[in-house]
Amino acid sequence: xxxxxxxxxxxxxxxxxxxxxxxxxxxxxxxxxxxxxxxxxxxxxxxxxxxxxxxxxxxxxxxxxxxxxxxxxxxxxxxxxxxxxxxxxxxxxxxxxxxxxxxxxxxxxxxxxxxxxxxxxxxxxxxxxxxxxxxxxxxxxxxxxxxxxxxxxxxxxxxxxxxxxxxxxxxxxxxxxxxxxxxxxxxxxxxxxxxxxxxxxxxxxxxxxxxxxxxxxxxxxxxxxxxxxxxxxxxxxxxxxxxxxxxxxxxxxxxxxxxxxxxxxxxxxxxxxxxxxxxxxxxxxxxxxxxxxxxxxxxxxxxxxxxxxxxxxxxxxxxxxxxxxxxxxxxxxxxxxxxxxxxxxxxxxxxxxxxxxxxxxxxxxxxxxxxxxxxxxxxxxxxxxxxxxxxxxxxxxxxxxxxxxxxxxxxxxxxxxxxxxxxxxxxxxxxxxxxxxxxxxxxxxxxxxxxxxxxxxxxxxxxxxxxxxxxxxxxxxxxxxxxxxxxxxxxxxxxxxxxxxxxxxxxxxxxxxxxxxxxxxxxxxxxxxxxxxxxxxxxxxxxxxxxxxxxxxxxxxxxxxxxxxxxxxxxxxxxxxxxxx
Amino acid sequence: xxxxxxxxxxxxxxxxxxxxxxxxxxxxxxxxxxxxxxxxxxxxxxxxxxxxxxxxxxxxxxxxxxxxxxxxxxxxxxxxxxxxxxxxxxxxxxxxxxxxxxxxxxxxxxxxxxxxxxxxxxxxxxxxxxxxxxxxxxxxxxxxxxxxxxxxxxxxxxxxxxxxxxxxxxxxxxxxxxxxxxxxxxxxxxxxxxxxxxxxxxxxxxxxxxxxxxxxxxxxxxxxxxxxxxxxxxxxxxxxxxxxxxxxxxxxxxxxxxxxxxxxxxxxxxxxxx
Numbered sequence: 001x002x003x004x005x006x007x008x009x010x011x012x013x014x015x016x017x018x019x020x021x022x023x024x025x026x027x028x029x030x031x032x033x034x035x036x037x038x039x040x041x042x043x044x045x046x047x048x049x050x051x052x053x054x055x056x057x058x059x060x061x062x063x064x065x066x067x068x069x070x071x072x073x074x075x076x077x078x079x080x081x082x083x084x085x086x087x088x089x090x091x092x093x094x095x096x097x098x099x100x101x102x103x104x105x106x107x108x109x110x111x112x113x114x115x116x117x118x119x120x121x122x123x124x125x126x127x128x129x130x131x132x133x134x135x136x137x138x139x140x141x142x143x144x145x146x147x148x149x150x151x152x153x154x155x156x157x158x159x160x161x162x163x164x165x166x167x168x169x170x171x172x173x174x175x176x177x178x179x180x181x182x183x184x185x186x187x188x189x190x191x192x193x194x195x196x197x198x199x200x201x202x203x204x205x206x207x208x209x210x211x212x213x214x215x216x217x218x219x220x221x222x223x224x225x226x227x228x229x230x231x232x233x234x235x236x237x238x239x240x241x242x243x244x245x246x247x248x249x250x251x252x253x254x255x256x257x258x259x260x261x262x263x264x265x266x267x268x269x270x271x272x273x274x275x276x277x278x279x280x281x282x283x284x285x286x287x288x289x290x291x292x293x294x295x296x297x298x299x300x301x302x303x304x305x306x307x308x309x310x311x312x313x314x315x316x317x318x319x320x321x322x323x324x325x326x327x328x329x330x331x332x333x334x335x336x337x338x339x340x341x342x343x344x345x346x347x348x349x350x351x352x353x354x355x356x357x358x359x360x361x362x363x364x365x366x367x368x369x370x371x372x373x374x375x376x377x378x379x380x381x382x383x384x385x386x387x388x389x390x391x392x393x394x395x396x397x398x399x400x401x402x403x404x405x406x407x408x409x410x411x412x413x414x415x416x417x418x419x420x421x422x423x424x425x426x427x428x429x430x431x432x433x434x435x436x437x438x439x440x441x442x443x444x445x446x447x448x449x450x451x452x453x454x455x456x457x458x459x460x461x462x463x464x465x466x467x468x469x470x471x472x473x474x475x476x477x478x479x480x481x482x483x484x485x486x487x488x489x490x491x492x493x494x495x496x497x498x499x500x501x502x503x504x505x506x507x508x509x510x511x512x513x514x515x516x517x518x519x520x521x522x523x524x525x526x527x528x529x530x531x532x533x534x535x536x537x538x539x540x541x542x543x544x545x546x547x548x549x550x551x552x553x554x555x556x557x558x559x560x561x562x563x564x565x566x567x568x569x570x571x572x573x574x575x576x577x578x579x580x581x
Numbered sequence: 582x583x584x585x586x587x588x589x590x591x592x593x594x595x596x597x598x599x600x601x602x603x604x605x606x607x608x609x610x611x612x613x614x615x616x617x618x619x620x621x622x623x624x625x626x627x628x629x630x631x632x633x634x635x636x637x638x639x640x641x642x643x644x645x646x647x648x649x650x651x652x653x654x655x656x657x658x659x660x661x662x663x664x665x666x667x668x669x670x671x672x673x674x675x676x677x678x679x680x681x682x683x684x685x686x687x688x689x690x691x692x693x694x695x696x697x698x699x700x701x702x703x704x705x706x707x708x709x710x711x712x713x714x715x716x717x718x719x720x721x722x723x724x725x726x727x728x729x730x731x732x733x734x735x736x737x738x739x740x741x742x743x744x745x746x747x748x749x750x751x752x753x754x755x756x757x758x759x760x761x762x763x764x765x766x767x768x769x770x771x772x773x774x775x776x777x778x779x780x781x782x783x784x785x786x787x788x789x790x791x792x793x794x795x796x797x798x799x800x801x802x803x804x805x806x807x808x809x810x811x812x813x814x815x816x817x818x819x820x821x822x823x824x825x826x827x828x829x830x831x832x833x834x835x836x837x838x839x840x841x842x843x844x845x846x847x848x849x850x851x852x853x854x855x
Contacts, residue, residue, distance in 0.1 A: 057802055083811035091806050098796045099803035103606065103717060103741045115808035117818040141606065143744035157807070315599075358755055378755070379763040387759055393795075394752040397760070397788050408760040439795055457760065 005030040006197050007054055012068035023049045025221040036191045036198045038208045041218035042243040043444050047201045051167045055089040056082045090158030094169040099154050106138045109156045128156040148179040148344050165197045174469050176343045176498045177540035184211045206247045209268035233268045243474030248544035249273035251560050274550050303331035304492050310364035312350055324350040325516045332492055339503045340496040342513035343538040348496035352463045357381040386459035390466045392450035396438035401430055401449045405456045428452040444475035451482055460491040468499045500542045504558035512537045598747045600660040605740055606715045613655050613713035618722035620832040621710050628706035632699050638855040641698050643846030648705035655713045665704055669697050716740040725823040730813050753788045757781040
């Protein structure tokens with residue numbers, strides 16, 4: 001398939017007006033027909049900007065100084081309108097919600113081919129729904145769809161034109177692992193079956209390793225290189241320098257010096273890792289047993305939160321009753337760091353909303369520090385509960401980050417609130433941007449601001465909904481660091497998340513939910529050790545844990561550090577046992 | 582306490598959202614909803630405008646009866662009817678109060694009653710038409726009548742964003758509640774609490790507008806990448822968009838029946854005086 005280049009950029013530079021530094025600097029690049037390419041780089045490295053030059057959105061829809069040439073599908077981009085170029089280039093935005101323009105699924109998916117006056121627009125729409133597996137939803141209204149379904153619909157809408165090139169900005173940022181895999185399987189199918197050229201902007205290197213063939217690394221508006229996936233992901237140190245974390249197995253292999261036999265290439269997928277690690281440690285099964293690393297035992301005092309026989313139902317648009325939560329009985333104690341995990345729609349957000357008092361249970365009672373939420377307003381509960389939304393934008397109710405942090409303190413006339421605000425601004429690295437409007441910040445900055453707003457409420461209980469979604473790994477590490485800081489200030493933290501690495505690295509208690517019920521309440525060992533449970537709840541354990549399980553290591557390793565320590569120990573033990581014989 | 586909470590549940594944001602959407606999209610299977618949207622628009626052009634110029638009480642009564650029948654046929658949401666009734670009664674009460682203020686008396690109620698009948702006819706006609714015609718069909722009808730495609734798209738898109746906006750408004754409203762402080766006591770007749778809620782209801786619009794402005798950036802770009810401006814220049818596309826509409830026997834029947842009814846009512850109005 002080494003055929004002609006489909007997208008060519010020659011010395012492209014783009015600068016926003018009034019800004020000294022260009023967002024794209026002297027980019028020369030070509031992407032061939034039939035490629036499956038990932039574009040990686042830290043937050044703000046110019047990945048989306050680059051992709052918007054392909055269909056002419058830049059420079060036609062963004063004011064700025066543009067130099068260089070873009071040739072897309074054989075056409076010089078500057079001679080074409082965006083609409084003309086878009087005939088062959090499908091684009092799925094990161095905020096895909098806003099690209100669904102029609103009320104029903106079938107209307108939305110047929111919209112583009114209809115606009116181009118194609119007689120077979122209906123057939124194309126049906127085809128796109130079939131490819132994305134949305135046929136059953138064809139007559140639904142789009143506001144009834146879940147987040148994952150909306151994302152698939154945005155993809156279907158771009159597919160209906162059967163474009164030669166498909167650009168997708170962060171395809172799986174907000175999805176649980178099962179939905180994420182489904183999206184990538186669809187993309188692979190489109191690439192192989194229909195020869196579509198696919199370009200994704202992606203932070204999840206484990207998906208890149210499994211699906212993409214080429215990787216482009218960007219930094220500060222420059223394209224540093226384009227390499228095959230294997231070569232690219234094996235450059236562990238370089239990637240980490242650019243705040244990209246290669247797959248866990250690759251990190252472990254590089255640090256232990258387990259290469260694939262030539263050219264400093266390391267295993268990048270789980271299967272490769274299993275093969276190569278097994279070759280290096282043939283006598284594994286004979287190694288002695290390690291004591292499992294147990295967490296310290298917690299003192300159980302009076303519970304801070306109690307759910308007693310709680311159920312929650314509500315009526316949907318079609319007047320059917322939806323059971324959001326069923327028979328929930330849990331108690332949370334001081335010192336608990338809880339992660340709530342489960343598929344999209346498992347009931348995590350409902351559970352959290354019951355604690356804030358925004359929603360009240362249909363049956364049963366929720367007690368927060370002894371107060372029944374039925375008898376207290378959300379304002380009253382916010383004296384000790386603070387809730388950080390999944391969408392930071394909906395928390396920005398004032399016109400600067402600083403004022404947003406101050407809002408709660410001012411409303412309660414807290415003495416000397418400035419001192420606390422200064423401290424929070426510093427703790428959450430917001431000093432330089434404190435006077436900016438929260439809406440105009442980057443994704444990572446918005447998260448930090450929303451966390452600071454939550455912390456300013458000086459709560460005993462803090463609830464976080466997907467705090468690490470949409471973050472590049474460096475910002476995510478920073479977020480975990482912030483979460484660890486929060487431990488000092490609050491009695492209890494509850495995080496709803498899809499991020500299993502966060503579960504491994506941070507939590508001391510894991511609650512698994514599925515279809516509104518609690519399936520398991522334990523620690524990471526009990527949850528990750530139970531394969532049946534993981535399967536049922538649609539969870540995928542961190543890659544490094546899978547590797548340690550598949551290698552039949554006695555101690556399951558939850559982080560790369562643990563893996564390396566234990567591998568070295570076992571290696572040392574192995575050497576010692578050889579010496580003795 | 583239980584009753585209070587059940588009322589509160591009924592009037593939750595979710596409930597209002599559902600009812601509005603049901604009114605806009607939900608009634609696809611009534612006789613009126615199956616008519617050609619253009620027939621409904623022609624029908625509305627008469628029943629929505631003509632009553633303004635009619636003063637004959639007999640004719641107004643006759644039209645009111647007809648509108649009540651069509652409203653029932655359209656299976657309108659009770660919420661809309663309640664809002665309409667509250668509006669009309671409030672109107673009478675308000676005008677009555679003003680007339681008292683200017684030295685009027687109970688004799689002013691009667692003319693106001695007939696004004697209200699007139700308003701009721703027009704309102705019910707609007708309700709009938711707009712709950713029988715989803716925004717899509719309304720937009721397409723306007724398109725076929727020669728209005729630019731931007732108008733027709735805007736109507737459909739406006740409705741499409743409505744649930745999103747309401748959802749976001751709700752979240753922002755909750756943000757204010759979760760970080761604000763409600764008055765310690767409700768005050769006489771709950772006035773403190775009412776003022777508190779009114780205030781956040783109003784201020785919640787500002788973040789909503791700003792977020793909306795930011796979001797529309799993607800929408801505008803998406804419109805372009807989905808070839809919308811391309812379609813606007815192509816008359817073939819317009820034909821394809823409206824090709825599903827056609828006048829059927831039922832449309833002619835409905836318009837003829839309405840016409841005959843109006844003739845009878847006007848004749849009655851000329852012979853019978855109320």
